[in-house]
Amino acid sequence: MGLDEVRAALRAKYPELTPEDFKTTSGSRDGLAKIVAEKKGVPEADAKKEIDEIFSANGM
Numbered sequence: 001m002g003l004d005e006v007r008a009a010l011r012a013k014y015p016e017l018t019p020e021d022f023k024t025t026s027g028s029r030d031g032l033a034k035i036v037a038e039k040k041g042v043p044e045a046d047a048k049k050e051i052d053e054i055f056s057a058n059g060m
Helices: 003-013 019-025 029-040 044-057
Strands: none
Touching: 003 044, 019 029, 029 044
């Protein structure tokens, strides 16, 4: 699986993520976790764990 599949999975789980969010962070897990944490009002560590799981599930 590739980055497109990861992005699709992230957008499915976090519909509030925009294409601009992916550009701003260059797809970095830490950057995406920070944005998700801010937008959802959850701890950044929790967002990072979920994002890491999505990357792992997609072979990244």
